[in-house]
Amino acid sequence: MPLYDFRCRVCGRTFEAMAPMDGSDGVCACGGTAERLVSVGKAYRADADWIDSVTDVVDKASPSPHVRAFLADPSRANYRRFLRGEKIRPMEAGEFRRPAARNDAVRREVRERFIARNGL
Structure with missing residues (x-):
């Protein structure tokens, strides 16, 4: 039971x-x-997957108050404070990472081949 x-x-x-x-x-x-009563056990966290991945990379020896607060209570609010303290901006919904910039020589060659292929 x-x-x-x-x-x-x-x-x-x-x-x-x-x-x-x-x-x-x-x-x-x-x-x-x-x-x-409707209750949730102490070991349950709905967001445990992403919290664990973040707490794994946090500098546990850091004396910064935002790091100490996040490690003491890894909630979404403390995660936002941690990001602000580390000067990291989280990605917004619909935002994606841009691909790495290409070499200018490669861009120039691609452009020249395009012009030659299409007779421009």
């Missing part, structure tokens, strides 16, 4: 208890019925 959070309807106490998955109410120590 999984562990769930409950809140007593009589005394208001919040507690954890093992209960069947059928959604039934629990029983408090005071004898009152307790409603099951």
Whole structure:
């Protein structure tokens, strides 16, 4: 049986208890019925994939306050503060990385071949 959070309807106490998955109410120590609360475990983070990839590359020995705050609480808000502190601008929606600039000699040759091929 999984562990769930409950809140007593009589005394208001919040507690954890093992209960069947059928959604039934629990029983408090005071004898009152307790409603099951919607809760998320401490190990769950909806954005864990991207947070882990960022925290892997952060300088853990940095004394900067924005780095310390991000490592202490890797939330989206602290991630934005971390980026501002590091002077990094995140990509916006719809934005893409430009390809590396080509060599001018290559551009010139491509242009000359285009002109010759099309008789311009």
